[in-house]
Amino acid sequence: MPVEDRLVLQWVAKASRPLVDLHDPVLARDVLESLRRKLDGGEAAVETMRRKRKVMVHALHYAVERGELGSHPLNKVRWRVPKPAVTVDPRVVANPHQARDLLDAVSYSPGRFHQSARRLQLTRTHLRGTGRPVGRARPVPSCWTARTSPASHRTSG
Structure with missing residues (x-):
């Protein structure tokens, strides 16, 4: 040594x-x-x-x-590591308005992020129920929404 x-x-x-x-x-x-x-x-x-x-x-x-x-x-000795804080630091996470503006800006820019941003916009619009989604939706015969019934899908195919 x-x-x-x-x-x-x-x-x-x-x-x-x-x-x-x-x-x-x-x-x-x-x-x-x-x-x-x-x-x-x-x-x-x-x-x-x-x-x-x-x-x-x-x-x-x-x-x-x-x-x-x-x-x-x-x-x-009874000692525990404290639980992590569950509060979100607003300096780190985008608020809903900032996220929308960011998605809009990226979706209009050419490049590799364009398609991903468009998909995120569609998902956000669909999940939040804030109007009709932007873009074209493809019909899926095996799925139905509250406005349609399983019978209407069977007769249309």
Whole structure:
């Protein structure tokens, strides 16, 4: 092992608390709460917290396997990663008017996105029920809507 690596490991051993201290529920909770913070002190993302907790749990399982710990210290602490926020950031997602304007602009531009944008417009119009769809609709004999009946499709074919 290189000398630099050995010095780093010696520093970590001196600066770290013994694993056995994690059996104190107050300290274990403090360690888990530290997973909520980034190095700059800001709130970490939920997935980051989940990943850090998973690494910590697996490291402690390994310590139990090796005999460094008698039991898993986090079994005594009830701490969960918070659920992700379900609110939508309006700075990131287009509102309905912006989405309509974007689809309109792309559908009128020549290029490879033209057909996809037209299909999206048709889908949006159909799903929202905001008038008749733009473009030509092809009749599908095996389908019917509320305005038609199965009988009218059988007689027309």
